[in-house]
Amino acid sequence: MSSSSAAPAAKPPMREALVAAAFQLFLERGYEQTTVDDIAALAGVGRRSFFRYFPSKEDVVFPDHERCLADMTAFLAAGGEEHEPVRRVCDAARLVLGMYAENPTFSVQRYRLTKQVPGLRAYELSVVWRYERALAEYLRGRFAGRPDGTLRADVVAAAVVAAHNNALRSWLRSDGLGDAGAAVDHALGYVQKAFGRGTEPGASPVRAAAVTAGEPAGPGEDVVVLVSRRDAPLWRVVQELETALGRC
Amino acid sequence: MSSSSAAPAAKPPMREALVAAAFQLFLERGYEQTTVDDIAALAGVGRRSFFRYFPSKEDVVFPDHERCLADMTAFLAAGGEEHEPVRRVCDAARLVLGMYAENPTFSVQRYRLTKQVPGLRAYELSVVWRYERALAEYLRGRFAGRPDGTLRADVVAAAVVAAHNNALRSWLRSDGLGDAGAAVDHALGYVQKAFGRGTEPGASPVRAAAVTAGEPAGPGEDVVVLVSRRDAPLWRVVQELETALGRC
Numbered sequence: 001m002s003s004s005s006a007a008p009a010a011k012p013p014m015r016e017a018l019v020a021a022a023f024q025l026f027l028e029r030g031y032e033q034t035t036v037d038d039i040a041a042l043a044g045v046g047r048r049s050f051f052r053y054f055p056s057k058e059d060v061v062f063p064d065h066e067r068c069l070a071d072m073t074a075f076l077a078a079g080g081e082e083h084e085p086v087r088r089v090c091d092a093a094r095l096v097l098g099m100y101a102e103n104p105t106f107s108v109q110r111y112r113l114t115k116q117v118p119g120l121r122a123y124e125l126s127v128v129w130r131y132e133r134a135l136a137e138y139l140r141g142r143f144a145g146r147p148d149g150t151l152r153a154d155v156v157a158a159a160v161v162a163a164h165n166n167a168l169r170s171w172l173r174s175d176g177l178g179d180a181g182a183a184v185d186h187a188l189g190y191v192q193k194a195f196g197r198g199t200e201p202g203a204s205p206v207r208a209a210a211v212t213a214g215e216p217a218g219p220g221e222d223v224v225v226l227v228s229r230r231d232a233p234l235w236r237v238v239q240e241l242e243t244a245l246g247r248c
Numbered sequence: 249m250s251s252s253s254a255a256p257a258a259k260p261p262m263r264e265a266l267v268a269a270a271f272q273l274f275l276e277r278g279y280e281q282t283t284v285d286d287i288a289a290l291a292g293v294g295r296r297s298f299f300r301y302f303p304s305k306e307d308v309v310f311p312d313h314e315r316c317l318a319d320m321t322a323f324l325a326a327g328g329e330e331h332e333p334v335r336r337v338c339d340a341a342r343l344v345l346g347m348y349a350e351n352p353t354f355s356v357q358r359y360r361l362t363k364q365v366p367g368l369r370a371y372e373l374s375v376v377w378r379y380e381r382a383l384a385e386y387l388r389g390r391f392a393g394r395p396d397g398t399l400r401a402d403v404v405a406a407a408v409v410a411a412h413n414n415a416l417r418s419w420l421r422s423d424g425l426g427d428a429g430a431a432v433d434h435a436l437g438y439v440q441k442a443f444g445r446g447t448e449p450g451a452s453p454v455r456a457a458a459v460t461a462g463e464p465a466g467p468g469e470d471v472v473v474l475v476s477r478r479d480a481p482l483w484r485v486v487q488e489l490e491t492a493l494g495r496c
Contacts, residue, residue: 125373151435154414155407155442162406166399187399194403194442 015053015063017043022060023109031061031117058123061110065127068099069134076138085142086156086196089135090188093164096131097184100168104176111172132161156195163187263301263311265291270308271357279309279365306371309358313375316347317382324386333390334404334444337383338436341412344379345432348416352424359420380409404443411435 021042025034036057040050054060072092079088100107114120139153146152167187171180269290273282284305288298302308320340327336348355362368387401394400415435419428 122370122374125377126370129373148438151411151414151438154410155439158406158410159403162402163399166402190396190399191403 014043014045014049018045018050018053019060019063022057023106026061026113027109031113031120058120061113061120062123062127064099068096069127069130071095072131072134076134079138084196085139086160086192088142089139089157089160090192092135092138093131093160093188094181094184096164097168097180100172101180104180108172108176111169128161128165132157135160152195156191159191159195160188163191262291262293262297266293266298266301267308267311270305271354274309274361275357279361279368306368309361309368310371310375312347316344317375317378319343320379321382324382327386332444333387334408334440336390337387337405337408338440340383340386341379341408341436342429342432344412345416345428348420349428352428356420356424359417376409376413380405383408400443404439407439407443408436411439 018039022034022039025038025042029038034057036050037047039057039060040047043050050060054063072095075092075095076088114124136153136157139156140150143149143153164184164187167183168180171178171183266287270282270287273286273290277286282305284298285295287305287308288295291298298308302311320343323340323343324336362372384401384405387404388398391397391401412432412435415431416428419426419431
């Protein structure tokens with residue numbers, strides 16, 4: 001965003017004024033019928049001032065995505081080995097939701113506008129693609145060296161974006177009523193269950209754990225609980241069992 | 249596709265000639281430096297003939313996607329209740345692969361071109377989006393009435409497309425060498441393992457236990473739960489397990 005280096009602490013009022021003027025005209029006349037000159041005039045500035053803030057008319061419709069993409073990239077880069085990767089990308093996706101939920105009225109207006117204007121739909125697809133690539137790149141780094149690392153990264157990133165957008169769009173369709181955060185948490189929870197640690201499709205079909213029943217007693221009182229997919233190979237089940245029993 | 253009703257049995261030679269002329273010029277001069285007039289002239293027809301086959305210069309780069317989308321929609325519509333939904337959308341995605349694998353040289357040329365021209369990248373994103381929506385719409389129908397039906401549909405569709413494209417792009421990057429079909433099968437297998445019948449993240453562990461206790465289900469569908477005292481002899485545990493697995 002060309003303006004961010006000039007005023008990093010807060011959005012410049014002129015930028016906000018241009019966005020407000022643009023949406024006022026889009027709603028009154030329609031997107032196609034509004035020119036950049038119209039927007040600049042309503043905001044009380046010249047055409048060149050508009051282009052100082054936005055490269056094109058389309059960009060004024062999505063004024064916060066560049067900042068949000070930068071925030072997301074920084075958030076992912078700040079993550080360490082201690083962060084479970086799938087959870088981390090889910091948290092990164094929540095930054096996008098935060099941007100929408102910050103201003104429900106504006107988000108709903110934009111959603112309706114985007115549905116009507118094919119050019120804006122295409123723009124939005126390219127933005128969504130950039131979010132998805134940011135998540136996938138992070139996951140590719142975290143999954144490097146694992147079998148199917150890039151496949152897993154791409155699939156999880158796509159699933160996270162799809163889940164996020166499913167919940168976001170439901171919220172936008174409901175005019176921004178209801179709890180967007182809870183809806184997105186639920187949707188992302190579905191993806192975490194499918195792909196989070198210990199539930200990867202490639203993970204062992206067998207789980208075994210030693211459980212101490214009741215009060216601490218002698219070693220012989222512990223119980224081993226083993227859950228296995230019925231089609232798991234027997235050797236795999238026994239191996240898991242031996243580990244849980246502490247006998248190998 | 250405007251031409252498909254005129255000649256449904258085979259691609260009209262003129263259409264192929266226009267595609268061949270276009271790619272010859274794109275490779276020689278670059279995409280931006282080639283006009284529709286140039287393409288038409290090389291193919292020996294007028295500008296109007298070009299537009300009879302393709303709405304724009306971008307469309308000549310992706311001459312088969314409309315047909316493939318129609319094939320995919322028809323394939324999904326022809327499916328019945330007996331088709332496991334996740335497998336069905338994986339099979340539908342294989343139709344797209346088939347289109348690419350039919351003509352590796354052309355597919356690799358287009359891949360390189362698309363990477364260089366942002367406008368084509370945007371076009372491709374919109375095509376990918378349409379494939380993903382076709383898969384998601386089918387799954388929404390199949391998952392209707394299930395909890396989180398639309399969420400599940402959108403996530404699975406996105407995962408299938410991401411897996412397909414991960415394998416497809418690896419193949420295109422390797423200049424169309426190697427077995428594209430096997431790579432895509434492997435990638436789609438990963439998604440089927442994550443989301444196919446019996447492995448849904450939403451499947452309750454209580455239900456899984458009831459399946460084991462009740463009537464036998466399909467292979468891989470049920471789960472064996474084993475509880476053992478930790479000091480039980482291993483041979484005794486394995487014997488118990490073999491009985492539960494039905495393997496002795």
